[in-house]
Amino acid sequence: MPRQDQKSSGRILGLDGLRAIAIVAIILYHMFPYTVKGGFLGVSLFFVLSGFLVALTSERSRRKHTYNVAEFYKKRIIRIYPAAICVVFITVGVFFVLAPHPVQGIRNEVISIIFGVNNWWQIFQDSSYFTKIANASPFTHVWSLSVEMQYYLIWPLLYYLYFKVAREKRRDGKSHFTPRGFIMLGALILLSSLLMFFLYQPGQDATRVYYGTDTRMFSLLIGCAVGMFYAMFPPGVSFFRRTKWMASVMMGIAVMFVLTCFIFVDGQGTLTYRGIMQLISLVFAVMVFLVADSGEPFGEWLEVAPLKWLGERSYEMYLWM
Numbered sequence: 264m265p266r267q268d269q270k271s272s273g274r275i276l277g278l279d280g281l282r283a284i285a286i287v288a289i290i291l292y293h294m295f296p297y298t299v300k301g302g303f304l305g306v307s308l309f310f311v312l313s314g315f316l317v318a319l320t321s322e323r324s325r326r327k328h329t330y331n332v333a334e335f336y337k338k339r340i341i342r343i344y345p346a347a348i349c350v351v352f353i354t355v356g357v358f359f360v361l362a363p364h365p366v367q368g369i370r371n372e373v374i375s376i377i378f379g380v381n382n383w384w385q386i387f388q389d390s391s392y393f394t395k396i397a398n399a400s401p402f403t404h405v406w407s408l409s410v411e412m413q414y415y416l417i418w419p420l421l422y423y424l425y426f427k428v429a430r431e432k433r434r435d436g437k438s439h440f441t442p443r444g445f446i447m448l449g450a451l452i453l454l455s456s457l458l459m460f461f462l463y464q465p466g467q468d469a470t471r472v473y474y475g476t477d478t479r480m481f482s483l484l485i486g487c488a489v490g491m492f493y494a495m496f497p498p499g500v501s502f503f504r505r506t507k508w509m510a511s512v513m514m515g516i517a518v519m520f521v522l523t524c525f526i527f528v529d530g531q532g533t534l535t536y537r538g539i540m541q542l543i544s545l546v547f548a549v550m551v552f553l554v555a556d557s558g559e560p561f562g563e564w565l566e567v568a569p570l571k572w573l574g575e576r577s578y579e580m581y582l583w584m
Contacts, residue, residue: 315548521543
């Protein structure tokens with residue numbers, strides 16, 4: 264598929280490759296938590312990708328006059344629930360037969376998963392992601408799915424507010440868009456980032472800020488801002504068409520930074536929640552934009568068969584993990 268056809272075709276090359284990188288980092292973290300210390304940051308890449316794609320697909324639909332809130336919810340329900348419910352009930356059944364102790368009293372946890380509030384349930388249960396990496400519960404990792412479900416729930420309202428703020432009527436009665444929508448998103452990103460910064464208490468367990476929807480929303484919103492910005496460019500137009508060297512330098516720096524974080528970042532470290540988590544979300548957003556840019560080769564590089572295969576199955580792999 265030629266690079267210049269990415270936007271017009273509706274498919275962006277390389278995003279499955281980014282999903283593969285995220286799921287591999289998370290799996291390696293769970294397998295080797297003392298070697299791949301920062302692999303949990305792959306969740307932030309998933310958040311950025313989700314925010315980017317939801318914004319981009321919504322904007323494409325709006326421009327085609329096909330955006331529909333009911334259809335948006337229907338697609339998310341079809342995508343999320345069949346696999347999630349299958350995993351939950353099969354897992355509970357297998358544990359009940361082979362090792363019943365871990366699933367005793369699991370009813371409330373299952374309910375929290377189905378209603379998309381598992382992250383808050385775990386917060387109220389003081390269930391730490393880091394100090395209980397071998398937790399008796401097989402569903403500790405499902406917190407991130409709940410964060411995304413809550414984001415999807417509020418997205419139509421957020422999308423409406425974005426245009427309400429951005430749209431301005433001219434004297435001739437016609438509407439045009441101003442940067443105020445991006446300013447609104449920037450304010451929400453800053454608010455969420457500051458909540459993580461100030462709610463984190465050095466030396467104490469990071470559960471509240473790690474699981475909290477309010478303290479993790481900035482990653483999704485950063486992806487949203489990039490998606491809305493990307494949608495502004497016509498099909499086949501490259502943002503870096505005159506400065507291709509800059510795109511290569513930016514991608515090189517981003518990859519080195521991400522690899523360093525995957526290896527060295529401590530999930531309980533103060534700097535993780537007071538800078539690194541926010542910064543790496545921005546770096547992931549830059550990578551997503553560079554991969555999506557129709558004039559750059561990065562998307563094609565990430566289309567190699569193993570990465571594409573992993574990326575297409577990353578959601579199911581994350582659930583079964």
